[in-house]
Amino acid sequence: xxxxxxxxxxxxxxxxxxxxxxxxxxxxxxxxxxxxxxxxxxxxxxxxxxxxxxxxxxxxxxxxxxxxxxxxxxxxxxxxxxxxxxxxxxxxxxxxxxxxxxxxxxxxxxxxxxxxxxxxxxxxxxxxxxxxxxxxxxxxxxxxxxxxxxxxxxxxxxxxxxxxxxxxxxxxxxxxxxxxxxxxxxxxxxxxxxxxxxxxxxxxxxxxxxxxxxxxxxxxxxxxxxxxxxxxxxxxxxxxxxxxxxxxxxxxxxxxxxxxxxxxxxxxxxxxxxxxxxxxxxxxxxxxxxxxxxxxxxxxxxxxxxxxxxxxxxxxxxxxxxxxxxxxxxxxxxxxxxxxxxxxxxxxxxx
Numbered sequence: 126x127x128x129x130x131x132x133x134x135x136x137x138x139x140x141x142x143x144x145x146x147x148x149x150x151x152x153x154x155x156x157x158x159x160x161x162x163x164x165x166x167x168x169x170x171x172x173x174x175x176x177x178x179x180x181x182x183x184x185x186x187x188x189x190x191x192x193x194x195x196x197x198x199x200x201x202x203x204x205x206x207x208x209x210x211x212x213x214x215x216x217x218x219x220x221x222x223x224x225x226x227x228x229x230x231x232x233x234x235x236x237x238x239x240x241x242x243x244x245x246x247x248x249x250x251x252x253x254x255x256x257x258x259x260x261x262x263x264x265x266x267x268x269x270x271x272x273x274x275x276x277x278x279x280x281x282x283x284x285x286x287x288x289x290x291x292x293x294x295x296x297x298x299x300x301x302x303x304x305x306x307x308x309x310x311x312x313x314x315x316x317x318x319x320x321x322x323x324x325x326x327x328x329x330x331x332x333x334x335x336x337x338x339x340x341x342x343x344x345x346x347x348x349x350x351x352x353x354x355x356x357x358x359x360x361x362x363x364x365x366x367x368x369x370x371x372x373x374x375x376x377x378x379x380x381x382x383x384x385x386x387x388x389x390x391x392x393x394x395x396x397x398x399x400x401x402x403x404x405x406x407x408x409x410x411x412x413x414x415x416x417x418x419x420x421x422x423x424x425x426x427x428x429x430x431x432x433x434x435x436x437x438x439x440x441x442x443x444x445x446x447x448x449x450x451x452x453x454x455x456x457x458x459x460x461x462x463x464x465x466x467x468x469x470x471x472x473x474x475x476x
Contacts, residue, residue, distance in 0.1 A: 136152075138152055150207075150211060156188065157221070188222075192219045192222075235247045237314060237317070239275060245317055247310060247314060247317070247345065249338055249341075250337055262307070263307065263308045263310050265416065265450055265468075266383040266414045267308075269468045270414040274315055281443075282410055285379055285408060286321075299321050299322075299378055300322045301315055301316075301321050301377070301379045303380070305384075306335055306355075309325050312353065313339070316351030322353075323351065324355070325355040326358035329366065335355050336355045339353050358398070374402060378410070379411075380402060380403055382399075399433075405475060407474070413473065440474065440476070441476045442473055444472040446469075446470060448467070449467055450465075450466065451465060452466040
């Protein structure tokens with residue numbers, strides 16, 4: 126875990142002394158708090174408890190009072206432009222202590238190690254989860270599928286990555302579309318491991334956090350030869366719910382999706398989205414992973430397979446398997462066995 130910086134209230138400037146702009150600004154920047162980055166095996170409940178302990182230690186009453194006084198002060202001894210800058214910084218510092226971070230936001234580091242590529246890690250922010258915002262949580266299937274990506278690019282999907290062109294030159298990296306990206310872990314890993322251009326998509330409500338995670342990891346992705354974009358795409362949505370780029374259909378040679386099925390209408394909606402975006406080229410493929418948590422997820426998996434083959438342009442499964450993994454990481458009240466689950470993956474093509 127990377128800890129947050131400590132601030133000492135006794136070092137805070139006194140406003141009655143009319144401290145200089147530079148001194149105030151330096152102090153405010155020193156008070157900046159970033160969410161700690163936690164390891165994979167620490168439970169969300171433990172993270173939230175420890176982050177609360179850190180806030181109790183660092184966000185003492187004196188600091189909150191100091192920030193509030195700056196925001197309420199006229200700061201009459203400072204120039205107008207500089208005054209606005211001080212107010213803005215003080216508001217940011219107060220928000221860091223009282224906003225979403227204080228309500229359960231976590232940042233987790235996800236490691237990727239393999240003999241086939243240089244090790245790297247991705248930092249993924251998960252905001253506080255309210256209601257049915259399943260897209261704000263990183264689910265186990267995303268990590269399980271991400272760890273298999275090199276297997277696919279050197280095996281059943283190799284024709285999309287390694288085939289030479291007629292003139293003997295290597296083609297441009299395949300552009301990959303991820304549906305239902307959520308926090309973005311799978312798509313970001315694909316961009317890193319495959320050195321591909323990946324478009325992360327989800328519904329508009331999920332996009333702010335998805336865009337944040339894309340930017341948070343952009344240097345890692347680009348350093349490994351990949352590229353990332355993020356754009357809204359709502360399955361079965363109204364015009365305006367999706368980015369205009371998706372009005373031109375059937376552009377993508379490869380679509381990836383992990384853990385996309387939560388409601389009875391999702392198999393048909395997902396199938397429709399795939400059919401609208403997948404290229405008609407015979408080499409085009411869809412890679413799907415669905416956890417087999419219980420009877421409901423098994424039934425939804427079966428419904429997806431039926432929907433894929435039953436549509437106007439049938440999609441048939443050409444390869445599939447099961448892998449074991451963890452569906453969630455150490456929620457309180459769960460033992461290790463309760464977190465283990467089997468994940469089904471399938472590769473589809475147009476018939």
